[in-house]
Amino acid sequence: MKLYNTLTRTLEEVSPRDGTVGMYVCGVTVYDSSHIGHARTVIVFDVLRRYLMSKGYRVKFVQNFTDVDDKIINRAKAEGKTAEEISRKYIDAYFRDFAGLNVLAADVHPKATEHIKEMIDLIKGLVDKGHAYLTLNGVYFRVRSFPGYGKLSKKPVEELEAGARVEVDASKEDPMDFALWKFSSEPPFWDSPWGKGRPGWHIECSAMALKYLGNGFEIHGGGHDLVFPHHEN
Ligand SMILES: [Zn+2]
Numbered sequence: 001m002k003l004y005n006t007l008t009r010t011l012e013e014v015s016p017r018d019g020t021v022g023m024y025v026c027g028v029t030v031y032d033s034s035h036i037g038h039a040r041t042v043i044v045f046d047v048l049r050r051y052l053m054s055k056g057y058r059v060k061f062v063q064n065f066t067d068v069d070d071k072i073i074n075r076a077k078a079e080g081k082t083a084e085e086i087s088r089k090y091i092d093a094y095f096r097d098f099a100g101l102n103v104l105a106a107d108v109h110p111k112a113t114e115h116i117k118e119m120i121d122l123i124k125g126l127v128d129k130g131h132a133y134l135t136l137n138g139v140y141f142r143v144r145s146f147p148g149y150g151k152l153s154k155k156p157v158e159e160l161e162a163g164a165r166v167e168v169d170a171s172k173e174d175p176m177d178f179a180l181w182k183f184s185s186e187p188p189f190w191d192s193p194w195g196k197g198r199p200g201w202h203i204e205c206s207a208m209a210l211k212y213l214g215n216g217f218e219i220h221g222g223g224h225d226l227v228f229p230h231h232e233n
C-alpha cells in the first residue's frame with residue numbers, strides 16, 4: 001500500500017522501522033463538542049489503523065488532547081468555570097461520541113497539561129541551540145534559524161510572513177517566529193525557567209509525539225488545515 005506524503009507530494013510505501021507503525025494523529029482542542037469534520041479525520045485514521053493491523057502490522061496509535069488553549073480559557077470565563085472543568089467535560093464527550101461511531105480508542109491519549117515538563121525540556125534544548133529566544137511575552141522559535149522551514153506547506157516566505165502578522169508582538173525578532181512558551185499569570189499556568197506561563201500549541205504535539213513514538217515515526221496525521229501552521233511549526 002502507498003500513502004500520499006504531504007511532505008514530498010508523492011505516493012510512498014510505508015516502511016516501518018521494526019514492524020511497528022507509529023501513528024500520531026493531532027486530536028481535538030477540548031473547548032466544545034466534536035463536529036462532523038473531527039469525525040471525518042478520526043474515522044479516516046481509524047480505518048487506516050485497522051487496515052494496517054489486518055495486514056499484520058503492529059500499530060502504536062497516539063492521539064492527543066489539546067487541553068490548554070485560549071479557546072478553553074475563554075469558554076471557562078464565559079461559563080464561570082475552570083479551564084480544567086471545561087476540558088474534562090469535552091474529553092468525556094469525545095470518548096462517548098467516538099465510541100458511538102465504533103472508533104477504537106488510541107493506545108495513548110496524552111493530554112498536553114500532563115506533559116509540561118517534556119515541553120519545557122524541549123524548549124530548553126531549542127534555546128541552548130540558538131533556535132529559540134526570550135521576548136517580553138514568552139519564548140519564541142527563531143524560524144530563520146531552520147533552513148527547512150516551509151518545506152511541508154510549500155508556502156513562499158512572503159505568504160508565511162503575511163500569515164504571521166495576525167499575531168502582533170513587537171518584541172519578536174521576525175513576524176514569522178512563533179510562541180513556544182507564553183507568559184501568563186492567569187490560570188492555568190506553570191512555572192518554567194523563563195517565567196510563569198503556558199506552552200504554545202505546536203510544541204505540545206512535538207513533545208508528546210517524541211515521548212510516545214520517538215524520532216522519525218511513520219505517520220503524522222490530522223486534518224488538512226493543520227499542514228500550516230501547526231505541522232510546519
Ligand atoms: Zn499533528
Ligand SMILES: [Zn+2]
Nearest residue numbers: 026027205230
Ligand atoms: Zn498537534
